[in-house]
Amino acid sequence: MMQVAYVSTYVPKKCGLATYTHHLRQSVDHAKVWKGKDPVIALVDEEEQRTVNEDNVWPLLKEHRAAYAKMANKLNYSKVSLVMLQHEFGIFGGEAGSYILDFVRTLKKPLITTFHTIFENPQEPYRSIQEEIAYRSERIIVMNRKAIAYLRNSFDIPEDKIVYIPHGTPVPKPQERDLLRSRMHWTNRKVIMTFGLLSRGKGIEMILEILPEVVRSVPAVLYAIVGQTHPEVKKREGESYRQQLQELIREKKLENHVTFVNRYINEEELIQHIAACDLYVTPYPGMQQITSGTLAYAVGLGRPVLSTPYNYAQDLLGEYQELLIPFDNRSKWLETTTKLLSTPDELKQWERRMERIGKQMRWPLVGSKHALLFARIVELAKERSLEAGGKKVVSVTG
Numbered sequence: 001m002m003q004v005a006y007v008s009t010y011v012p013k014k015c016g017l018a019t020y021t022h023h024l025r026q027s028v029d030h031a032k033v034w035k036g037k038d039p040v041i042a043l044v045d046e047e048e049q050r051t052v053n054e055d056n057v058w059p060l061l062k063e064h065r066a067a068y069a070k071m072a073n074k075l076n077y078s079k080v081s082l083v084m085l086q087h088e089f090g091i092f093g094g095e096a097g098s099y100i101l102d103f104v105r106t107l108k109k110p111l112i113t114t115f116h117t118i119f120e121n122p123q124e125p126y127r128s129i130q131e132e133i134a135y136r137s138e139r140i141i142v143m144n145r146k147a148i149a150y151l152r153n154s155f156d157i158p159e160d161k162i163v164y165i166p167h168g169t170p171v172p173k174p175q176e177r178d179l180l181r182s183r184m185h186w187t188n189r190k191v192i193m194t195f196g197l198l199s200r201g202k203g204i205e206m207i208l209e210i211l212p213e214v215v216r217s218v219p220a221v222l223y224a225i226v227g228q229t230h231p232e233v234k235k236r237e238g239e240s241y242r243q244q245l246q247e248l249i250r251e252k253k254l255e256n257h258v259t260f261v262n263r264y265i266n267e268e269e270l271i272q273h274i275a276a277c278d279l280y281v282t283p284y285p286g287m288q289q290i291t292s293g294t295l296a297y298a299v300g301l302g303r304p305v306l307s308t309p310y311n312y313a314q315d316l317l318g319e320y321q322e323l324l325i326p327f328d329n330r331s332k333w334l335e336t337t338t339k340l341l342s343t344p345d346e347l348k349q350w351e352r353r354m355e356r357i358g359k360q361m362r363w364p365l366v367g368s369k370h371a372l373l374f375a376r377i378v379e380l381a382k383e384r385s386l387e388a389g390g391k392k393v394v395s396v397t398g
Contacts, residue, residue: 002034003079004374007103008086010042010057016293017116018042019267021086023168027367033375039080041071043091063093065102072106081378084370085113087133089126096125104136110381112373114141118290120150131155138377141370143167143291144315163373167291168366169300169358170271180276189222190341193277195270195294197230198262200241203283203308203327205248210334212252218341223254226261226273270294275301278347279340282307285327300358304350306336320353 008021025038039056049059058074061067075083085104093099104111113133122130134140134155140162142148148164151157181187196202207223214221229242242262249258265273274280280298287310298305299316307313309324317323325332340347359365 001036001079002032002081002375002378003036004028004038004082004084005041005075005078005080005109006038006084006086007041007060008043009091010040012051013042013044013048014264015091017086017088017091020168020293023363024084024086024367024370027168027363028371028374029367030364031368031371033371041075062091062099065093065099068093068099068102069106072103072108076106076108080109082110082112082374082381083107084374085111085133085137086116087113087130088116089129096129098125098129101129101132104133107136110377111137112139112141112377113137114143115147115151116143116291118142118144118147118150119154120288122154127154137161138380139163139373141165141373143296144312146311146315147290165366165369165373166361167293167296168363169297169361171362171364172275172301172355172358174275174302177275180272184273184276186222186224186276188220190218190220190279191222191224191277192279192281192337192341193224193226193273194281194283195226195265195273197227197233198225198242199230199233201285203285204245206283206285206327206330206333207281208245208248208252208254208258210330210337211254211257213334214338214341215254215257217338221257221341223258224261224273224277225258226265226270228262228264271297271301274298274303277303279303279337280305281337282310282313283327283333284308284310286310296361299354300361302351302355302358304340304347304354306333306340316357323350 006021006025009015009018011018011022021040025040029038037056039058041058041060042052043062044052044059045062049061052059060071089097091097119126134151134157140151140157142162142164143166145164148159148162151162152159194204204225211223229239233241249255274297280303282292282295285308289310289312292312295305295307295313295316306323306325307317308327313324325336
């Protein structure tokens with residue numbers, strides 16, 4: 001019997017990676033040919049450890065270094081066939097998450113790693129950590145095709161070791177859209193939406209700056225800024241940033257054209273908000289972001305989008321350059337936003353184009369691609385084990 005163990009944060013933790021791993025595990029479970037429940041090694045702190053009550057979720061204390069090698073040994077002598085590591089530097093203990101190296105060095109089962117952060121020019125301490133994880137992984141999964149060249153150039157990784165699988169997204173339910181819009185009181189509005197933990201550097205001010213001109217052409221426009229203030233920002237400065245945005249809204253007389261949803265939004269609510277909006281925007285001034293779960297969700301749900309040309313947006317939307325507008329080109333942002341919101345036929349065309357891209361990103365297909373890859377790597381490990389004399393514990397990477 002085959003078993004896959006996932007290493008990541010995990011629900012009920014309020015964390016994008018936890019939610020991602022939950023959906024990946026669910027979608028692989030629906031697609032896989034093997035039976036049984038695949039375990040999760042969940043990174044937790046001591047308080048979170050007390051809330052773990054699922055038999056197949058094995059807590060790993062983030063800041064306890066000795067726990068990493070101990071967990072790897074537990075896997076080595078378990079029925080687990082393969083380990084799926086979701087890697088983000090910040091979820092592991094040690095400088096830049098270095099404790100995870102104790103885990104991968106001790107592990108003797110085949111390892112597949114998804115890198116959620118990849119640098120074009122990695123610097124220490126991140127460089128050596130990522131390089132060793134890549135070396136010890138049988139396959140590396142990326143969600144951005146540009147990352148293939150980054151990994152190859154930085155670490156001399158063979159291209160056939162890197163697998164592109166898109167970020168998973170929900171399956172849209174277009175029949176529910178009108179009802180959702182009615183519940184949110186958006187029925188007669190043209191809704192632009194941004195989602196994320198509120199903090200500086202997301203480009204929100206730029207949308208507010210152009211919004212008065214948009215209002216002149218599209219009086220029904222409403223800009224929905226969805227998400228609570230980032231916890232770290234709130235610790236440092238309270239709600240001062242949100243208050244600055246509110247002052248800008250008053251200054252520009254936009255009170256009837258901007259709404260804040262200032263609370264924690266669970267995934268179901270996030271999906272409903274994105275599905276109900278008319279235009280989803282990610283106007284980020286920074287260009288290096290390698291993935292964006294919310295932009296992926298918007299495209300996967302078939303919503304028209306506009307974005308600055310940061311790394312992930314370029315990869316996802318590259319065939320439609322007109323949707324990628326530089327942050328400092330406010331006149332183009334104004335022109336394109338106004339045109340889309342005031343031309344229903346054109347907006348509908350963009351819905352169809354996003355639908356075409358989004359079909360390749362939905363969880364059932366993404367789960368199936370992962371399940372096929374898992375089965376292939378386990379089969380390769382069995383073949384190598386037989387060649388090596390039939391040892392039960394297999395080291396694929398040496």
